[in-house]
Amino acid sequence: MRARPVPMEQTLIDLVVDAMDAIEERRERDGARFQGRIALAITAVPPDFWQVEVGDHGCGVAPAIAPRVFRPFVSSKPAGKGTGIGLSIAFGLLRDMNGHIDLAPHRQSGACFRITLAKVAAVEAVAAG
Ligand SMILES: Nc1ncnc2c1ncn2[C@@H]1O[C@H](COP(=O)(O)OP(=O)(O)OP(=O)(O)O)[C@@H](O)[C@H]1O
Numbered sequence: 043m044r045a046r047p048v049p050m051e052q053t054l055i056d057l058v059v060d061a062m063d064a065i066e067e068r069r070e071r072d073g074a075r076f077q078g079r080i081a082l083a084i085t086a087v088p089p090d091f092w093q094v095e096v097g098d099h100g101c102g103v104a105p106a107i108a109p110r111v112f113r114p115f116v117s118s119k120p121a122g123k124g125t126g127i128g129l130s131i132a133f134g135l136l137r138d139m140n141g142h143i144d145l146a147p148h149r150q151s152g153a154c155f156r157i158t159l160a161k162v163a164a165v166e167a168v169a170a171g
């Protein structure tokens with residue numbers, strides 16, 4: 043896929059840290075025996091895209107926050123824990139790579155963030171005109 047390694051690494055780390063926080067929050071609610079899972083999946087989206095999904099079975103994105111989750115300084119975390127900039131930075135980094143990040147709708151439990159990036163061949167075809 044057509045991506046820059048450093049922004050991509052930062053984005054994936056931020057998403058995994060958010061997933062870990064969400065699992066921790068659910069564990070506080072449901073008890074320490076709750077076993078959280080984080081799943082990363084890369085799938086081809088024909089004809090020209092790759093999708094990278096980071097999913098978890100944590101507390102889920104609060105409905106009040108979900109529509110604004112990529113805006114700066116939107117956070118449900120206690121002061122000192124979250125500043126609410128991780129996802130807004132990820133949004134900007136993906137846009138700079140001509141990609142996109144969104145939140146998968148209608149999750150039964152937990153949350154899933156989806157990154158979409160063009161395949162290298164597709165980008166080169168556009169560049170070649
Ligand atoms: N995997 C997730 N599960 C549930 N809620 C999430 C998840 N990822 C993000 N959120 C929600 O979106 C909010 C904004 O996320 P964002 O990464 O922008 O900020 P933050 O994690 O609060 O702080 P920062 O990333 O700056 O440390 C979080 O506070 C949380 O409410």
Ligand SMILES: [Mg+2]
Pocket residue numbers: 056059060124127128129
């Ligand atoms: Mg974050």
